[in-house]
Amino acid sequence: MYAVLQSFGLNGLQGFKVVVEADVCLGMDAFAIVGLPDSAVRESADRVRAAARNLHYRWPAGRVTVNLAPADVRKTGPVYDLPLLLAVLAASRQIRVPSPGTAFLGEVALDGSLRPVAGVLPMALAAAEAGVQALYLPADNAAEAAEACGSTGMCVYPAQTVSQVVEALEGETTILPTEAIPFVPDSGPDACPDFADVLGQDMARRAMVVAAAGGHNVLMIGAPGTGKSMLAKRLPGILPPLTREESVETAKIYSVAGLLPRGSGLITTRPFRSPHHSASPAALAGGGSQFRPGECSLANAGVLFLDELPEFPRESLEVLRQPLEDGQITISRAAGSATYPSHFQLVAAMNPCRCGYYGHPTRPCTCSARAVQQYRSRVSGPLLDRIDLYVQMAPISYSELHSTGQRTSSAEMRQQVLAARQIQAKRFEALGYQNVPCNARLSASQVREVCQMEPDADQLLKKSFDRLGLSARSHDRILRVARTIADLAGTEQIEVNALLEALQYRPQENF
Secondary structure, three states: OEEEEEEEEEEOOEEEEEEEEEEEEOOOOEEEEEOOEOHHHHOHHHHHHHHHHHOOOOOOOOEEEEEEEOOOOOEOOHHHHHHHHHHHHHHOOOOOOOOOOEEEOOEEOOOOEEEOOOOHHHHHHHHHHOOOOEEEEEHHHHHHHHOOOOOOOOEEEEEOEHHHHHHHHHOOOOOOOOOOOOOOOOOHHHHOOOHHHOOOOHHHHHHHHHHHHHOOOEEEEEOOOOOHHHHHHHHHHHOOOOOHHHHHHHHHHHHHHOOOOOOOOOOOOOOEEOOOOOOOHHHHHEEOOOOEEOHHHHOOOOEEEEOOHHHOOHHHHHOOHHHHHHOEEEEEEOOEEEEEEOOOEEEEEEOOOOOOOOOOOOOOOOOOHHHHHHHHOOOOHHHHOOOOEEEEEOOOOHHHHOOOOOOOOHHHHHHHHHHHHHHHHHHHHHHOOOOOOOHHHOOHHHHHHHOOEOHHHHHHHHHHHHHHOOOHHHHHHHHHHHHHHHHHHOOOOEOHHHHHHHHHOOOOOOO
């Protein structure tokens, strides 16, 4: 006796179709799962057998063989429990064989209830593309799967137990399909702390506006207590709202990582990730046997904040090079590889030295000149070359702490950012640039076309290039920042003032 069902698997961020074949024949009692399963899939044998018994189904006598095709692709996780159990019951003629346009996902508990699984959104998207009409899965995963329906006509049916699925397939009960939650991005200023809470630091606040307007990376350098973390945590509040495309892409990453909130649809706020400085390379880049996404990918379309930058292991920081340059990161292992999007804004913070008070106006530094240099050299030159804005944080004075003057709020700063982004969007559309959301994403050839300077500004950059010993990458990054400053000012060409401000964000000679 034979039965076949449809399910889906996960390879990195892409879902793929899995055909679940069950065969029941005479012979010694045995249960085998073939098709390159991992340990979690092999353990399904014990789970589904106990669940069938507790649901009062008869486990077929003889040899039971389940094949997960294609057999040359590794199957991971407990997502195949539900289709595996239903395939065995259908092969033993205890239930009706589901129609070809039906697919199943979900982990089965020993009592027959359905538990949520990770990676449902990309699998549901693959199911919709494959022409699946009905997708049965755990109720906790239904909201994210419904986002894949769109105009494909696929219906997502949430179930609490295996019995509900069987009764729906037999026509004994009706499960209402889940409808997608309307996508409404959260307002940035309302979802994050307000910049009005930050005392002083006018230059740093201006740098945050420039960073948000152009999507630039930032490094803040200052003594403890100068407000570096406060500024970083408020940056997502002045960024433009998420587009639906960004939300779907980021939600897929969180779904694969198992971090998408149960019962929710897409992500509506820009991510803010702040890993501890003891994070390993795999924690930042991702990895493991199931190619779990790391912090670089979890910060996609948002902010990756690295506090105490020199305290991170050198090998961990070096994995940031590829995502900072390409906007994606590839995890390669012997079993294969997976590529995740990693379009994030890097915001890093560090002390000027190990004790934290090098250059402080009132507190003496206890570090030697050699110790200061050793501390700063922990961050490699190639990584520093990929940072656009260097901001020196001055200590907060007593008068600034007790100032009652009106400070610019996140809502006001965001208006400046949105106006500059609108100018950029119109420019990119007129030039035919595709998939370029901000100035920081301009390629080298696009920089030459977009970043036109006045003659005086061109002469200033020429002198600065030789005097500061800039690399070609630094040259282009200065132009991108200057273009953003010009957009904030509403000028068509890069003027001298815009270029001067961009140059002051470069590291000083003693960095």
